[in-house]
Amino acid sequence: MSTIGKALSLLDTLSRLDKEAGLTDIARLCALDKATARRFLVELEKHGFVEQDQDTRRYRIGSAPVRLARIREARFPLLRVAIPFIKSLAETATETVHLSEFSGGQLSTIHVEDAPRAHRIIVDVGSLLPFHATASGLAFLAFSPRSEIDAALEKPLEKFTDHTVVDPRLVRNLLDETAARGFSISDQGLEAGVISTAAPIRTPTGHPIGCVAVAAPLSRTTKTAVHEFGAQAIAAANAISEKYYGSERPMGTSPKSGGQIDEPHGSLAKDTRHRNR
């Protein structure tokens, strides 16, 4: 792996810790030599990506990402665009609605609107969404190129509940259903008693960048309601996609043709070149 990759992985590891960490721990967690970890940290610190506490000597995420995030959001504000739609959906569905974004090979929650009810599903901002076990993950994969699906399903799939589907073949079936329907359903895939539906936010070329998901307690949710949430999630996701990418030509709105739009034909060589990871 490249040095840059290693350093960024270190940053990622540091960000996933619950607390600030010392040099030795960081080196161990990243499987790096202490000297190497230190050099990375010093380099990252120079650029503001990490900070070392003066007293404890421990390291934490620095302020540079805050600056970059502001620039990104100013120039490319998914959150800004999406939040009104998420809010409105949470109101009409009267269930918790959350928004996820694909970044660095993972799908993570970037916004949550709680249901206006006492009994509701809680989702944390920042939480990671496994591809095979969440509605968001399924919706994301279902509209991704086959190569990404293969990559996601070749690692062992964790079984979070009795209902989690961990057989890659069965997951593929779910993906096919999702692609045909336009939205995904996860029946207690990540947590018992929770049913979710999700639809992908996509670039004008059809490539998903994140998802809109509705999460509800299974106990009060009928099959009809699930399908209604799904339809609403699609509507919200499409509205966000359109607003986010401006008035570019809206691609085929029929979810039917949704599946693997990306280059099903033509230069395979070219495709594989850009799809490293």
Next chain:
Amino acid sequence: MSTIGKALSLLDTLSRLDKEAGLTDIARLCALDKATARRFLVELEKHGFVEQDQDTRRYRIGSAPVRLARIREARFPLLRVAIPFIKSLAETATETVHLSEFSGGQLSTIHVEDAPRAHRIIVDVGSLLPFHATASGLAFLAFSPRSEIDAALEKPLEKFTDHTVVDPRLVRNLLDETAARGFSISDQGLEAGVISTAAPIRTPTGHPIGCVAVAAPLSRTTKTAVHEFGAQAIAAANAISEKYYGSERPMGTSPKSGGQIDEPHGSLAKDTRHRNR
């Protein structure tokens, strides 16, 4: 320079551009070979720090910094950054210093450092600071967009003391003076016998998020002292802004001059698009 440093500089350069950039431009701006720039970009893209537009092939800041920024802000809130500065200011001013943060449409006190004296001003953590009647409120409004000023002054303004200014026109005059001076003065606006000065903590775009204020008994405070407190409040507020958001200026390549640059944000940043946290 290390590879990591070069890659992070590339990211920094990319972030300072007004628009998305192509490979050749990026390589030129960073004084890197095209091949090198490309390898960096690919590596950064893998980790979500940059994104390549599918159509234009241009590069932009990715979404990974957004995730890191959220974590940083959750784990290292304004309070932690600001307290050392507030403490130090309380010591040099030998008067009570308090810190406020704007949240939910109101300015509220989030930290207080008491003056090291028997006779001192008491401020409670959690207390709300009316915009028209406190130094913090005035400092906050003075650097806010006009729309926010208008909104704050259209409700009836409560008269807390004989000295409280409640005529919106006169309040606007105070705001103009504050904007020109860089810090606000509230002469017994909320409580008789107390004079306060405050300066805003601002985002890199100039939008205020809170204030640093010095509160002193009127009886022992000369006009000169007030202006000194004001200057110190500005210095503290700017130092906090910079530490919290990171420097907007190019990364100092000289590790030697690591010192704080605290110049006032004279910027007329018109970017009013900002996000909630």
Next chain:
DNA sequence: CGCTTAAGGTTCATTATTTGAACCATAGCT
């Protein structure tokens, strides 16, 4: 106290990664 342990931090010969000139591919333009 002095010994032990563990953490942060550093050195420098060895090793693997980075580098960039030259290359190819494609698209727009005359």
Next chain:
DNA sequence: AGCTATGGTTCAAATAATGAACCTTAAGCG
């Protein structure tokens, strides 16, 4: 067609990354 600009790729040469061993400090403990 030819020209030019851009994105993207290759591979021998140059350079930067590596890590075992080392130093330093501070806490823990008989």
